[in-house]
Amino acid sequence: MNLLGKKKRAQSWFDERFGISGIVKFLREKKIPQHKHSLWYYTGSAIMLFFVIQVITGFMLVFYYNPTLAEANKSVGRIMTEIPMGWIIRSIHSWSSSFMIAFVFIHLLSIWITKAYRKPRELTWMSGVFLLCVTLAFGFTGYLLPWDDLSLSATKVGTDIPRSIPIVGVWVTKLLRGGEDVTGDTLTRFFGFHVCILPVFIFILLAVHVYLIQKQGMSLPLAVESKKEKIQELPFWPNFVYRESVVWLILLGILFTVAIFLPPSLDKSADLMAPAPEGIRPEWYFLFLFQALKIFPAKILFINGDTFIVILILVEFLLFFFLPFLDNKPAEMKGKFITFLAYVTIVYAVVMTVWSLL
Amino acid sequence: MKLKYSLFTRRQFLNGLFGGWLGALMVSFLYPVIKFVFPPTREPDQVILPFLDFKDMKPNSVKVFSWGSKPGFVKKNKNGSYWAFVAVCTHLDCNVTYIPEQRKFFCACHDGWYDENGTNIGGPPPRPLRRLILIIEGEDLIIKREGVK
Amino acid sequence: MMWKMKRLLVFSLLIFLLFSFFLLKLNFAQEVMEEEQNKITQAEENAEKIVPSPKDIKESIGIYVFVVWMWIAIIVLIYILRLKIKEVDRLFYIRFFSAKKK
Ligand code: FES
Numbered sequence: 160m161n162l163l164g165k166k167k168r169a170q171s172w173f174d175e176r177f178g179i180s181g182i183v184k185f186l187r188e189k190k191i192p193q194h195k196h197s198l199w200y201y202t203g204s205a206i207m208l209f210f211v212i213q214v215i216t217g218f219m220l221v222f223y224y225n226p227t228l229a230e231a232n233k234s235v236g237r238i239m240t241e242i243p244m245g246w247i248i249r250s251i252h253s254w255s256s257s258f259m260i261a262f263v264f265i266h267l268l269s270i271w272i273t274k275a276y277r278k279p280r281e282l283t284w285m286s287g288v289f290l291l292c293v294t295l296a297f298g299f300t301g302y303l304l305p306w307d308d309l310s311l312s313a314t315k316v317g318t319d320i321p322r323s324i325p326i327v328g329v330w331v332t333k334l335l336r337g338g339e340d341v342t343g344d345t346l347t348r349f350f351g352f353h354v355c356i357l358p359v360f361i362f363i364l365l366a367v368h369v370y371l372i373q374k375q376g377m378s379l380p381l382a383v384e385s386k387k388e389k390i391q392e393l394p395f396w397p398n399f400v401y402r403e404s405v406v407w408l409i410l411l412g413i414l415f416t417v418a419i420f421l422p423p424s425l426d427k428s429a430d431l432m433a434p435a436p437e438g439i440r441p442e443w444y445f446l447f448l449f450q451a452l453k454i455f456p457a458k459i460l461f462i463n464g465d466t467f468i469v470i471l472i473l474v475e476f477l478l479f480f481f482l483p484f485l486d487n488k489p490a491e492m493k494g495k496f497i498t499f500l501a502y503v504t505i506v507y508a509v510v511m512t513v514w515s516l517l
Numbered sequence: 518m519k520l521k522y523s524l525f526t527r528r529q530f531l532n533g534l535f536g537g538w539l540g541a542l543m544v545s546f547l548y549p550v551i552k553f554v555f556p557p558t559r560e561p562d563q564v565i566l567p568f569l570d571f572k573d574m575k576p577n578s579v580k581v582f583s584w585g586s587k588p589g590f591v592k593k594n595k596n597g598s599y600w601a602f603v604a605v606c607t608h609l610d611c612n613v614t615y616i617p618e619q620r621k622f623f624c625a626c627h628d629g630w631y632d633e634n635g636t637n638i639g640g641p642p643p644r645p646l647r648r649l650i651l652i653i654e655g656e657d658l659i660i661k662r663e664g665v666k
Numbered sequence: 667m668m669w670k671m672k673r674l675l676v677f678s679l680l681i682f683l684l685f686s687f688f689l690l691k692l693n694f695a696q697e698v699m700e701e702e703q704n705k706i707t708q709a710e711e712n713a714e715k716i717v718p719s720p721k722d723i724k725e726s727i728g729i730y731v732f733v734v735w736m737w738i739a740i741i742v743l744i745y746i747l748r749l750k751i752k753e754v755d756r757l758f759y760i761r762f763f764s765a766k767k768k
Contacts, residue, residue: 239718247549249718394758398751398755408744411740424715425716428714531749531750531753535747542739
């Protein structure tokens with residue numbers, strides 16, 4: 160009894176200074192609507208789970224990784240062969256990145272389709288698009304770090320794409336590569352991006368994103384909102400968090416099982432002078448882009464095919480970024496068309512991805 | 518003995534069970550993490566050096582070799598016998614040097630002194646320098662950790 | 667009834683999506699393995715390639731034990747979580763917390 164009383168006292172001491180109970184109260188009052196599209200509410204926290212795993216395993220890998228031309232490949236090899244459990248940690252980092260990006264895509268498409276970006280959530284969507292960019296940049300920079308043939312070629316191709324943008328393109332490529340070509344400097348630079356610059360950005364963006372979600376509450380899909388009946392709601396804490404924990408546990412189990420039984424391998428150190436190996440391929444989440452570049456003709460309407468496609472991508476990206484403003488009448492024909500576009504995007508991405516694998 | 522009232526509510530029991538399993542799971546995740554972060558850095562059992570390199574040493578001088586990731590000294594004594602030390606101060610891990618004129622080992626970090634046998638004679642070092650077993654076998658100089666066959 | 671079916675559909679789609687990524691990787695890993703086998707006959711160039719695996723029998727047994735234990739723990743935890751969810755939902759529906767406040 161005495162012990163319990165002490166615990167209470169300690170809690171209230173802490174609470175007085177920190178105000179935990181205010182947060183708990185807020186979370187208790189935060190309501191999660193329950194309807195048939197509620198499943199999508201879990202994708203955000205799944206991303207968060209993989210993000211945390213990325214941070215932890217990343218901290219661990221950076222203890223042994225050496226971002227230099229001579230040592231990068233060797234140090235990854237050392238992690239995989241000499242350091243106890245090293246291959247599992249690397250495998251988890253690599254798999255978890257794939258999972259995270261997969262869930263980012265699912266999260267994004269679900270928001271597109273349920274139109275959760277409607278007023279007043281435009282800024283949440285925009286911060287989300289930035290988060291998508293940062294996440295993909297994480298994937299892209301991380302792919303180079305093991306410095307084997309595959310990653311070198313993928314980086315050469317990837318950093319050359321911006322070159323096709325008129326005027327600024329050349330400078331973007333130079334900025335990414337740290338010079339005209341991909342060299343050891345590129346590796347060091349990418350390492351810097353991967354472990355210093357991008358983490359700062361992702362934490363800031365994440366804070367904004369999560370804050371906006373807390374401020375505005377969960378959005379309701381259009382179909383549910385228009386029904387006008389009373390929707391069942393559950394408190395976020397603890398009812399919804401327990402449900403999320405179930406999802407987390409399952410995902411964690413799947414992640415570790417896959418990571419243990421299908422660890423990524425490591426090729427020999429990349430040779431800057433050697434010709435590109437056969438079958439080069441970026442990570443799966445860039446395949447649709449990769450394939451598009453492959454199949455585009457060299458010249459379209461007097462302009463370079465590459466320039467054309469890069470400009471196309473940029474325009475698409477801008478439209479995508481301003482989607483909440485374009486989709487200002489969600490219930491009408493225009494809104495329906497925009498939802499339809501989401502499905503088109505899915506089909507396009509899947510077809511291109513499968514095609515590039517054939 | 519049968520208690521009239523249960524000491525725990527069902528809720529407390531569930532919470533305890535949940536926390537216990539969760540804790541156990543977390544510990545099993547923590548184990549590989551700890552293994553990874555603290556890799557075993559094993560000291561070599563022995564190193565074998567060509568004796569040729571050490572043949573021409575002057576008496577009362579030392580020559581460095583690498584004992585794993587630490588420096589070691591092969592010391593030729595005045596009577597021509599060879600000894601081996603780990604050349605690391607027993608105080609706070611600095612590398613020591615040998616001063617032939619004074620026939621002493623010296624550690625610059627906190628002014629530590631050892632005599633020519635490696636015994637600590639001045640300054641903060643608490644213990645003598647670590648001796649290694651040195652065997653000359655034909656062409657080879659074999660240096661072993663104590664207690665290794 | 668109808669919307670339960672839909673939920674099932676969405677669930678299975680999600681799981682399919684998830685696993686299709688594994689398949690991608692799996693397929694890729696197999697290809698790499700085949701390539702490697704081809705190359706071994708050609709030259710020893712690929713000798714440097716590192717394909718990670720448990721170091722010895724002890725480690726591989728340890729890994730199997732770990733995976734089994736992890737899944738058992740996860741299943742038990744999910745079972746307890748379901749009980750807890752039932753409890754907190756009931757408390758919420760009888761307005762346990764809001765009644766206390768007013
Ligand atoms: S470390 Fe040698 S005297 Fe302190």
